[in-house]
Amino acid sequence: MPSEPPSPKSKNIFNRIASAFHNEELSDRDDLIEVLKEAKSHNLIAADTFSMIEGALSVSDLRASDIMVPRSQVQALDLLEDSSEWIRTIIECGHSRFPAVEGDLDNVVGMIHAKDLLRLVLNPEADVKRFVRPARFIPESQPVNVLLKDFKSTRSHMALVIDEFGSVSGLITIEDVLELIVGDISDEFDREDKSQNIVQEGTHWRVKALTTIEQFNEYFGSDLEDDYCDTIGGLVTDRFEHVPQAGEVLEEKGFRFKIARADERQAQLLIVERLD
Structure with a gap:
């Protein structure tokens, strides 16, 4: 049995969406959002899909400084401290990656994975600097959509945000960016x-x-x-x-x-x- 043709209302909505890519009817992003809302209200797209599209569209308006974890809240591992302090920090925070510093965030030597420090349990004399990986630095002004591409191309999960003077002002993860699109991502360590x-x-x-x-x-x-x-x-x-x-x-x-x-x-x- 042949399927029923789309209703005139649905066809009109699809035409309006298509016109967004030909500059025929929709003049700005707000117009596009309104058309997508109309499509959602007619169940042409799911509510979660609409939310993700809207989040993806808003990403380009944000800069790294808008969503970063500020410096005062950044948890780092100080390589000048005893290794027992590193383990305590990892347990308390539940993060998988940390900036590795010598003294404070003004002297970042790289990034370190919590799983790499498990080797110290078996060999406490191991040189922890062998596990340190290069850190990525981005300016506060970097657009979030550009940052997402950077995370994808470099397969990085974390970057340190620096101000105009080169000092670390915050930290941002790929999870922070993805949450803008898909909503909050919670895990068993979130408190x-x-x-x-x-x-x-x-x-x-x-x-x-x-x-x-x-x-x-x-x-x-x-x-x-x-x-x-x-x-x-x-x-x-x-x-x-x-x-x-x-x-x-x-x-x-x-x-x-x-x-x-x-x-x-x-x-x-x-x-x-x-x-x-």
Whole structure:
């Protein structure tokens, strides 16, 4: 039995999507997103697929400095310390890769895999510098989409972010980039750490959307409140009156909130600035 032809509505949606690649109808990315939303509402693409497309489109707007782990939160292995300290750091953090330093992050000698240090259990006298691999350095201004290509071509999983003076300002992993596209990737080592909900980066702060309004007010000495939500992401969504998308900006009681990462269900990460 022959299949039914597509409905005029579906055909129109596909035509509009196709026109995006011929500059006939859609004039910018926002128009394309709206067409994709319409396609999703008609079940022509799955919700998860739409979320990943939207995340992939937003990646090119971000720089390494927008998503990096700031220097103050970077866990490194100091080769000048006793090997027992390295093992303790690995156990506490649960990471598989670490910057290897001598003294501090101003003297990075490379990267080291946790699995390589297991050899020290069998041979405590082994020279740990044999296991150190070259470190990758990228500027704060590097576009995230370029970084993703770099990770892929070099088969790297981690890079150190440097500022204009050559000092390490943060760290970024391939997981950080992929989470922008597919959403949060959790594993058995992930723990809830409220101390990282609000992280200062120069003149602004990186704030997780799940940070409670109470924690936000306590940190900033502010008086934000919402009758319906307990989190800062919920408050921002309530003010927008729709699920905010990456790049949208809201000003509220002396603060500017910019959505740095979001999916179709919720905001995930905010960039917060104080207003004069």
